[in-house]
Amino acid sequence: MALIDGKKIANEIYENLAVEVQKLTRENNLQPKLAVILVGDNAASLSYIKQKRKACEKTGIQWVQFDYEESLTQDELLKKIQELNEDNSIHGILVQLPLPEHFEVPKVIRAIDPHKDVDGFTAYNLGKMFLGTEFEDLPPCTPAGVIKMLEYYDIDPEGMNVTIVGASNIVGKPLATMLLNRGATPTICHIKTKDLKSHTINADMVCVAVGRPNLITEDMVKEGVVIIDIGVNRKDDGKLCGDCDFERIEPKASYITPVPGGAGPMTVACLMENTVKAAKRLNNIS
Numbered sequence: 001m002a003l004i005d006g007k008k009i010a011n012e013i014y015e016n017l018a019v020e021v022q023k024l025t026r027e028n029n030l031q032p033k034l035a036v037i038l039v040g041d042n043a044a045s046l047s048y049i050k051q052k053r054k055a056c057e058k059t060g061i062q063w064v065q066f067d068y069e070e071s072l073t074q075d076e077l078l079k080k081i082q083e084l085n086e087d088n089s090i091h092g093i094l095v096q097l098p099l100p101e102h103f104e105v106p107k108v109i110r111a112i113d114p115h116k117d118v119d120g121f122t123a124y125n126l127g128k129m130f131l132g133t134e135f136e137d138l139p140p141c142t143p144a145g146v147i148k149m150l151e152y153y154d155i156d157p158e159g160m161n162v163t164i165v166g167a168s169n170i171v172g173k174p175l176a177t178m179l180l181n182r183g184a185t186p187t188i189c190h191i192k193t194k195d196l197k198s199h200t201i202n203a204d205m206v207c208v209a210v211g212r213p214n215l216i217t218e219d220m221v222k223e224g225v226v227i228i229d230i231g232v233n234r235k236d237d238g239k240l241c242g243d244c245d246f247e248r249i250e251p252k253a254s255y256i257t258p259v260p261g262g263a264g265p266m267t268v269a270c271l272m273e274n275t276v277k278a279a280k281r282l283n284n285i286s
């Protein structure tokens with residue numbers, strides 16, 4: 001078994017990006033800038049924002065944060081997004097999710113200029129991915145992070161039967177598309193799937209993004225399986241865990257991601273990559 005060290009890969013990405021950002025600043029007078037909008041004070045959101053901010057500090061990407069009370073109206077938020085769309089000094093716009101219940105998330109996402117959509121959540125960026133790898137310009141960060149982890153460990157998805165558990169628009173569906181683009185045969189399972197085990201037991205790779213501890217147990221996977229655990233759950237003792245029974249599956253797996261330290265840091269690293277990419281594109285720098 002080999003552990004996939006997402007934290008280590010993320011740090012290498014930061015080192016490379018820091019050099020690139022310095023060069024852009026020096027040679028092109030361009031310092032990529034990420035604008036982050038936070039509505040309310042959801043504890044998980046605050047923690048995610050802290051990680052993203054730290055990553056910006058490591059890479060030299062500028063960070064600007066707009067904090068609003070939960071009482072902010074949708075129209076006020078849309079107006080702020082429009083203002084950031086039109087601001088040439090901003091290269092990436094991120095609206096931290098979840099938003100309070102009175103917001104229509106699809107409408108808010110739709111308001112973001114796709115060229116500044118560094119989360120990769122707009123229909124434009126998601127739709128383009130269907131056309132193939134060369135159109136994965138600003139891919140959603142979590143699936144992009146998974147692909148990078150596979151590449152780093154020379155795990156080629158071509159020809160693999162991959163079962164993805166969880167079919168959200170930001171993780172499961174785009175991950176299936178990116179794996180399909182790379183020659184895998186993906187199966188997507190979700191809450192309505194009958195007999196989940198029948199889909200996981202013969203899979204060469206199982207990727208799980210549900211948010212349920214121990215959803216995938218040792219008896220559900222085959223010897224030598226690659227496990228990508230994207231789920232994040234907080235246990236009673238306050239520690240984080242994924243969706244897989246890590247301890248029992250680990251001896252059986254050829255590769256496995258830990259939680260924390262796997263998909264999480266890679267998601268943030270890919271957000272930084274997307275921000276630099278967006279800044280370059282917006283300024284016609286190749």
Ligand code: NAD
Pocket residue numbers: 142165166167168169170171172189190191192193196209210211212215230231232233263264265267268
């Ligand atoms: P979501 O709630 O939008 O989607 C969950 C998916 O799981 C749905 O498709 C649902 O049908 C499916 N599902 C629910 N119960 C199931 C069951 N019993 N069997 C099979 N499928 C089931 O969630 P999301 O935003 O995609 O996030 C999923 C998990 O991944 C969460 O734990 C979240 O915290 C985590 N996540 C982690 C990162 C990261 O950076 N590591 C990023 C995004 C999401």
